[in-house]
Amino acid sequence: MSLASELELNQPFDDLSHEALLNVYFTTSWIKKMAGQFFQAYGLTDVQFNLLALLKYQGEEKAGLTQVELSRMMLVNRPNVTGLVDRLERMGLVRRDAVPGDRRSNRVVLTGAGERKMAEVEGRYYELIHTMMSPLSAGEQRQLIGLLERVRGALGRGTEEPD
Amino acid sequence: MSLASELELNQPFDDLSHEALLNVYFTTSWIKKMAGQFFQAYGLTDVQFNLLALLKYQGEEKAGLTQVELSRMMLVNRPNVTGLVDRLERMGLVRRDAVPGDRRSNRVVLTGAGERKMAEVEGRYYELIHTMMSPLSAGEQRQLIGLLERVRGALGRGTEEPD
DNA sequence: GGGGTATTGTTTATATGGAAACTATCTGGA
DNA sequence: TCCAGATAGTTTCCATATAAACAATACCCC
Numbered sequence: 001m002s003l004a005s006e007l008e009l010n011q012p013f014d015d016l017s018h019e020a021l022l023n024v025y026f027t028t029s030w031i032k033k034m035a036g037q038f039f040q041a042y043g044l045t046d047v048q049f050n051l052l053a054l055l056k057y058q059g060e061e062k063a064g065l066t067q068v069e070l071s072r073m074m075l076v077n078r079p080n081v082t083g084l085v086d087r088l089e090r091m092g093l094v095r096r097d098a099v100p101g102d103r104r105s106n107r108v109v110l111t112g113a114g115e116r117k118m119a120e121v122e123g124r125y126y127e128l129i130h131t132m133m134s135p136l137s138a139g140e141q142r143q144l145i146g147l148l149e150r151v152r153g154a155l156g157r158g159t160e161e162p163d
Numbered sequence: 164m165s166l167a168s169e170l171e172l173n174q175p176f177d178d179l180s181h182e183a184l185l186n187v188y189f190t191t192s193w194i195k196k197m198a199g200q201f202f203q204a205y206g207l208t209d210v211q212f213n214l215l216a217l218l219k220y221q222g223e224e225k226a227g228l229t230q231v232e233l234s235r236m237m238l239v240n241r242p243n244v245t246g247l248v249d250r251l252e253r254m255g256l257v258r259r260d261a262v263p264g265d266r267r268s269n270r271v272v273l274t275g276a277g278e279r280k281m282a283e284v285e286g287r288y289y290e291l292i293h294t295m296m297s298p299l300s301a302g303e304q305r306q307l308i309g310l311l312e313r314v315r316g317a318l319g320r321g322t323e324e325p326d
Numbered sequence: 327g328g329g330g331t332a333t334t335g336t337t338t339a340t341a342t343g344g345a346a347a348c349t350a351t352c353t354g355g356a
Numbered sequence: 357t358c359c360a361g362a363t364a365g366t367t368t369c370c371a372t373a374t375a376a377a378c379a380a381t382a383c384c385c386c
Contacts, residue, residue, distance in 0.1 A: 002312065007236045010221045015289065017296040020304040021194060023311040028191035029238050029343095030315050031184060036344075047372065058173045068334065073170045075192050080373060082336060087371080104334040104381050126178065133180040135313040141183040144310045148186040149164065150298040152193050199374075210342065231364060243343060245366055250341080267351050267364040 024148070031132065038128050042121050043091075049125065050074065051084055052093060052118055055110045064097065064109035093117055187311070194295065201291050205284050206254075212284065213237065214247055215256060218273045219281050227260065227272035256280055 003023055004012045013019040035046040044052075054073055059065050065073070067081045074081070085108055088094040093114035099105040110118070133141060166186055167175045176182040198209040207215075217236055222228050228236070230244045237244070248271055251257040256277035262268040273281070296304060 001316065003308075006315070007238070009236060010223055015292075016301055016304050017292045018289065020296055020299070020308050021292055023308045024187060024194065025191050026238060027311045027315055028188050031187065033344090045371065060173055066334080073172065075170070075189060075196075076372080077374065078335065079337080079375085083372075102334085102382070106335080126181065129178075129180045129184055132317055133183055133314065135317050136183070136310060138179055140310060141179050144307070145166075145183050145186045147299060147303060147307045147310075148190045149166070151296065152169070152190055153164065154295050154298050196374090203375095208341065229364075239342080240344060241365065242345085242367075246342075265352070265364085269365080 024151075034128070034132060035125075038125065039121070042117070044117070044121065047074075047084065048088060048093075049121065051088065052110065052114060053122070055094065055108060055114070056118055059109070064107040066099070066105045066107055068105075070108060088114075187314075197291070197295060198288075201288065202284070205280070207280070207284065210237075210247065211251060211256075212288065214251065215273065215277060215281055216285070218257065218271060218277070222272070227270040229262070229268050229270055231268075233271060251277075 003019065003026060006026075013022075032046060035049075039046055039049055051070060051074065054070060055064055058069075058073065067078060067085060070085075071078050071081045085094060085096065085106075089096065093111060095109050095111050096106040097109050099107055136144065166182065166189060170189075176185075195209060198212075202209055202212055214233060214237065217233060218227055221232075221236065230241060230248060233248075234241045234244045248257060248259065248269075252259065256274060258272050258274050259269040260272050262270055299307065
């Protein structure tokens with residue numbers, strides 16, 4: 001169904017680019033709502049799961065990631081990572097380890113409880129993702145990825161944090 | 164460039180559906196950052212502009228929209244609209260008008276200042292949108308819209324506010 | 327080796343998002 | 357009529373996001 005119908009707009013879109021942009025925007029909103037509902041049952045948010053997944057799969061040799069690395073991989077700024085890690089630390093799912101040789105940095109690492117939580121949630125989350133993307137064939141998913149990569153290519157990805 | 168390279172991941176994606184989903188997610192993040200930077204010069208946020216645009220183009224006969232209507236068209240819940248309208252009202256860009264015959268409702272209406280702000284910003288924003296979507300031809304933009312509509316079709320759009 | 331500069335993380339302020347619970351009002355049915 | 361349930365808006369609490377400014381530390385270059 002078209003976005004204008006889904007949103008029950010009184011007037012249709014007048015501009016193709018605008019409609020395309022809003023389709024990307026509202027599809028993300030829809031995905032985040034679905035994911036949010038899913039994670040509630042596990043006491044997590046989608047963003048918290050994402051951070052835990054980065055620690056599990058992107059940490060080199062189980063050494064975790066620094067907050068700057070997390071910030072870059074999640075496309076959010078450093079203050080935001082401070083708060084995310086604070087909450088996950090309070091929940092007992094991650095730990096801040098000192099970095100020998102650089103007293104400015106932390107390595108954020110999964111705790112045992114964090115690993116167990118990931119083991120509990122992960123499989124079911126990938127099932128949800130597959131269900132959400134199931135209307136598209138593998139070829140169509142690759143097509144979608146290609147189109148979105150070309151959109152992000154415009155004007156460079158010059159959105160690094162100015163700070 | 165692939166998402167894994169953009170985010171400088173140490174390990175590539177292992178799952179096509181996951182990669183597609185994250186491409187949608189991070190493209191929205193990228194779009195919102197670009198739009199946010201653009202609107203800063205005008206003292207607005209992207210969300211505030213969206214609300215003003217709905218009032219300008221979706222209000223029937225210049226009567227504005229109720230907060231429930233705004234909530235549905237923006238895919239956010241009612242408490243959120245209260246805050247958005249509060250801020251725009253404080254900025255003098257919108258007004259809450261009484262609805263004759265239903266004392267529970269407001270009609271949110273653009274003020275003169277709101278109309279002037281829209282006139283100032285709108286054209287340049289559509290230029291930005293066209294630039295952002297310019298890597299795709301019209302046909303490709305329609306293709307993108309079609310793929311995203313089919314994703315949102317999965318499992319119905321049953322994400323109405325439970326409340 | 328010492329001083330300017332860059333980097334890492336934090337704090338504070340504000341905007342946007344959801345959930346739950348509340349008030350006021352409206353509507354439909356016995 | 358009147359009362360039960362639905363609807364509109366708000367309040368409160370919390371999570372996530374940005375920007376700006378700061379402290380501590382590291383680095384580079386003369």
